[in-house]
Amino acid sequence: MRSARFMSIVGPRPARHSWLGLALGRADVRSLNMDRILIRGGNRLNGRIPISGAKNSALTLLPCALLTDEPLTLRNLPRLADVDSFGHLLNQLGCSTMIEGARPEDFGRVMTLRAGKVTATMAPYDIVRKMRASILVLGPLLARAGEATVSLPGGCAIGNRPIDLHLKALEAFGAEIETTAGYVTARAKNGRLPGGTIVFPVVSVGATENALMAAVRAKGTCILENAAREPEIVDLCRLLVAMGAHIEGIGTEKLVVEGVERLHGATYAVMPDRIEAGSYACAVGLAGGKVDLDGACADDMHATLAALREAGVEVTERQGGITVASDGKLNPLTLSTAPFPGFATDMQAQFMAMLLRANGASVLTETIFENRYMHVPELARMGADIQVKGRTAVVRGVQRLVGAPVMATDLRASMSLIIAGLVAEGETQVARVYHLDRGYERLEEKFAAVGADVERVSDG
Numbered sequence: 001m002r003s004a005r006f007m008s009i010v011g012p013r014p015a016r017h018s019w020l021g022l023a024l025g026r027a028d029v030r031s032l033n034m035d036r037i038l039i040r041g042g043n044r045l046n047g048r049i050p051i052s053g054a055k056n057s058a059l060t061l062l063p064c065a066l067l068t069d070e071p072l073t074l075r076n077l078p079r080l081a082d083v084d085s086f087g088h089l090l091n092q093l094g095c096s097t098m099i100e101g102a103r104p105e106d107f108g109r110v111m112t113l114r115a116g117k118v119t120a121t122m123a124p125y126d127i128v129r130k131m132r133a134s135i136l137v138l139g140p141l142l143a144r145a146g147e148a149t150v151s152l153p154g155g156c157a158i159g160n161r162p163i164d165l166h167l168k169a170l171e172a173f174g175a176e177i178e179t180t181a182g183y184v185t186a187r188a189k190n191g192r193l194p195g196g197t198i199v200f201p202v203v204s205v206g207a208t209e210n211a212l213m214a215a216v217r218a219k220g221t222c223i224l225e226n227a228a229r230e231p232e233i234v235d236l237c238r239l240l241v242a243m244g245a246h247i248e249g250i251g252t253e254k255l256v257v258e259g260v261e262r263l264h265g266a267t268y269a270v271m272p273d274r275i276e277a278g279s280y281a282c283a284v285g286l287a288g289g290k291v292d293l294d295g296a297c298a299d300d301m302h303a304t305l306a307a308l309r310e311a312g313v314e315v316t317e318r319q320g321g322i323t324v325a326s327d328g329k330l331n332p333l334t335l336s337t338a339p340f341p342g343f344a345t346d347m348q349a350q351f352m353a354m355l356l357r358a359n360g361a362s363v364l365t366e367t368i369f370e371n372r373y374m375h376v377p378e379l380a381r382m383g384a385d386i387q388v389k390g391r392t393a394v395v396r397g398v399q400r401l402v403g404a405p406v407m408a409t410d411l412r413a414s415m416s417l418i419i420a421g422l423v424a425e426g427e428t429q430v431a432r433v434y435h436l437d438r439g440y441e442r443l444e445e446k447f448a449a450v451g452a453d454v455e456r457v458s459d460g
Ligand code: UD1
Pocket: 056, 159, 160, 161, 162, 163, 164, 165, 166, 167, 202, 203, 204, 205, 206, 207, 228, 230, 338, 339, 340, 344, 345, 346, 367, 368, 369
């Protein structure tokens, strides 16, 4: 480790440095004000974009620190507001977090986490409502401390998003579940879960993650059937195995976990962000140009790459990344979101933006969330022709889009507005960019590096 670059230790002990602010992600600081992103459309994109560590993976690897009293070092962690917030939650539970690589010019960071002793077993409402992923401390806290309480997350912009399947899985493994006053408590009699089998009625990424983290330290065997197979689940399994867990069936819909009494520390690199890579690919598809997505992993992105190719984007898989090239003339598509290996719900909004000027009508169907078209009225303000009926959106290609002030509503929706802005005439202003800071590391810098006229302005 490059010890010269350790920035701070945050944890149950007071921070050693007065310059703690440096250890906070820039995104975290920025999210306190009302930044906007300005895009002046018309530029083609050419060059290279480094792909960051995956947000969705990072947020499930971080709570694994609770499973052991030894240090866990995560490399390639993206600099995102959500990663910082998760670190703060872990601090409250007794886990220290030490950050390396906090120079402003660095992409990614290394964080060493250590939960020598778990000092609290609750994730409060105030944190869970701001960051849904906080519910992922439920499984590991239960496994480590024999008890965990998390706030029910409540509603979310993109849909109902209940956690009943998380609880059913823990119950199937022998936990006692109690829900009162907006909080749910899970307990393991005698400290460790006896084990059992959960057959998930629908594929749930979050429930599979929580169940896995609870299962690895059970007394007996835990079986997860119809488990999620997303690459982020595989990443989680690989880390758990590196920590000493026994898991069979990694990458399949049946996971068999032989519980172990204790796990040890590990050093592990977060996988590249397939959604970030896919988002920039859609941007190139619409704006035209040729961009190397350095670090992107084609094996995690088959459905996305197939859809890009069908639309007419040239996709080259190469050692160490993917290259996408487009002349901006695109075919319409028919797409339906589905669990992995299907077309990801997290790519729906960006593909919709890419197809706004396609040569014909595209049909997009959202099967995972019931309210994931909040970008549609915003795109319509820019001249898009989209009709939504139930879970299906028909996007008719138009000749021109015109820049307008628009509002980001959630993370991926925000990216769709920026992509549309890349080809809109005049200036597009995207407000509420704190959504973007939750999930895209250095977005405006990455766009600017390939020639886009994208700028962040601060009113704060
Ligand atoms: C989902 C996506 C994931 C994406 C993330 C953020 C899928 C399968 N999951 O993961 O790819 O990165 O959103 O956008 O594509 N459900 C229940 N009860 C539960 C849990 C889930 O009914 O306890 C339902 C949900 O309402 C949803 C479906 O199951 O319809 C899948 O949800 P789930 O995978 O758990 O959501 P996330 O983990 O947030």
